[in-house]
Amino acid sequence: MKKTRNIASLIICAMLVTILAACGNGDKNNEASSSAPASAVSSPESSPESSPESSPEVAPVDLGGRTIQIAQNWDGTPTDDTAAGKARLDKIAELEKLYNVKIKYISLPSEEINEKFVTTTLAGEPFADIIRIEYTKALPAALNGQLTPMSEFASPTSDINNANKLLVKAPPIAGVEYGFDGVGNNAVMMHYNRDLFKKLGLPDPHELYNNGEWTWDKFLEIAKAATKDTDNDGKIDVWGFSGWAAKAARDFAASNGAKIADDATGTEGLTNPATIEALEFVNKLYNVDNVVKIKTGKKSNWEEQDTFKDGDVAMFITADWQMWELPFDFGLVPIPMGPKGSKDYTYALEGHGLFIPKGVKNPDVVFHIYEEMQNIPAYEEYPSQNYLEERYKHEEDIQMLREHIVGTGLLTLDAAYPDYPWYTAVQEIIDNNASVTATVEKYKQQAQASMDSINKK
Incomplete structure (x- = not known):
């Protein structure tokens, strides 16, 4: 304790010296x-x-x-x-x-x-x-x-x-x-193919964000408009979205204010209404409106996170470090806000x-x-x-990143818990088009038991 008091006294003296020397x-x-x-x-x-x-x-x-x-x-x-x-x-x-x-x-x-x-x-x-x-x-x-x-x-x-x-x-x-x-100034965000947006006459995501219109509904509207057969050969050749389904669902949950596993309270987040809402939205992208390009043949395949690099996808969620040597011009905005979300959290921080x-x-x-x-x-x-x-x-992209995305990650730690069933649940929903509410209820107890195995040690 005596040593601490001495150091504290010296700190005060040093601060006075620092203040006098800091002019200019x-x-x-x-x-x-x-x-x-x-x-x-x-x-x-x-x-x-x-x-x-x-x-x-x-x-x-x-x-x-x-x-x-x-x-x-x-x-x-x-x-x-x-x-x-x-x-x-x-x-x-x-x-x-x-x-x-x-x-x-x-x-x-x-x-x-x-x-x-x-x-x-x-x-x-x-x-x-x-x-x-x-x-x-x-x-x-x-x-x-x-x-x-x-x-x-x-x-x-x-x-x-x-x-x-x-x-x-x-x-x-x-x-x-x-x-x-x-x-x-690093983060995860929604990137978009500027070349495709220009070619298809899609609205500017920056303007939508600045006008307070960048929401899930608007994102889906653009994704549907971008998914089309542009060469009239009877096959869709441009898609609205692509990505790893489990990662996309995690990020959309964060943009809706939901933690998949709440480390602060020790409670599972699968049955959180905001998580369910995010899973329903992602399932709609994949299995209802069919706006997602699937390159590998399996919707939930993690390798789909690189599908956007083909240049035929309008929007995709990635981190800044993944945007390197791409054959098209691109831009960025925050992941669109969910019905229960806010600007405080725009992506899942891992x-x-x-x-x-x-x-x-x-x-x-x-x-x-x-x-x-x-x-x-x-x-x-x-x-x-x-x-x-x-x-x-x-x-404008760098400015958007620095002013509206950096610091908005919602820490998501479901992967810290052994056998937490997030990937299993997402796979059943996306690959099998299973009911979201039934699936999260099915895995609720496993999720909580997984968290308890660490929290109660």
């Missing part, structure tokens, strides 16, 4: 370090305009030459081949000297990271101080007490609890904040984040060092600028 500092965002694949991390060559607003300093603690290890499924070690990389290396060298530490990135396949995380944390000796794992793996870890809650390492003055210029919080897991990640395992020594200092590692000059106008401009050729 800019307010730009730092280079992105997002949760997208490594290729999404920016590496611009332009000169910095200013530094992000620094988080309040923490009095340096001598960690005795300790190595702080950061584990993820790609090598995060900065290189000196870009201005941003050089700045990050300089920052790491500065922090290593200040705290008497070594900072090391560990690159391992995701499954190996998950396995080592569990075994070493259970043994009380986590193999890394900061670890990137999927949210579905973080849930059982959190429930088993293997993750350090953010309240134990992020101070009230941390950037993550204030400006979020350096790091952002991951969504709460089981009602508690644990994770964090870099500032970025993905991964950074966590501090339970048992890591000095987690508050470790986190502060990592947060300060992000405090380098801004080499882009906004996070992920270069990455996004490589993929999207229309400024």
Whole structure:
């Protein structure tokens, strides 16, 4: 306790020094370090305009030459081949000297990271101080007490609890904040084939969204208008939609405000009226209005997620990282809003984040060092600028993504529960045109038992 009070006093002094020295500092965002694949991390060559607003300093603690290890499924070690990389290396060298530490990135396949995380944390000796794992793996870890809650390492003055210029919080897991990640502009959204929209004279989704008309009904109306035989050979050759049915249903459920499995309350979400509504809508796309292109011969096949690449599909749900080297012009909007939805949530968030395992020594200092590692000059106008401009050729799409989609993911963790019957239920509904209400009722008890098997350990 005495040590904590001393550090607090030093923090106050350091803050006063920081305020006096900060005159004239800019307010730009730092280079992105997002949760997208490594290729999404920016590496611009332009000169910095200013530094992000620094988080309040923490009095340096001598960690005795300790190595702080950061584990993820790609090598995060900065290189000196870009201005941003050089700045990050300089920052790491500065922090290593200040705290008497070594900072090391560990690159391992995701499954190996998950396995080592569990075994070493259970043994009380986590193999890394900061670890990137999927949210579905973080849930059982959190429930088993293997993750350090953010309240134990992020101070009230941390950037993550204030400006979020350096790091952002991951969504709460089981009602508690644990994770964090870099500032970025990555998401899942409804993409559309601009060439087909122009050829078929379909309405502009951007205008529909801006006018408050981008709803499930309008989406279905356009999908039906786009599904047609354009060469009069008696066969449909252009389709309104394509995708992996289970993923599409999950995203439409999120855009209707529904969690398929509610990790905060521990209750199954199959029978949530908003989930049922989403399943009914997706079933209508596939089996009533028949606006979905099926390339593999099986409606629920996961490989259908790539069918849109053929260029004969008007609309499709994908993440930004999937939009690469396509033979047609495309645009994006949020997934249309469901009857029970809002603009707060537009897609189902899965993905991964950074966590501090339970048992890591000095987690508050470790986190502060990592947060300060992000405090380098801004080499882009906004996070992920270069990455996004490589993929999207229309400024209005990037603006739509940044202003209306980023940050609207609804954390969806049904895959974290063993044998949760989401895929089975969707398969029966889509492949067999089974009754939605009968199917969710059929699997309701299995879904709840699956959640209870983790929640009640």
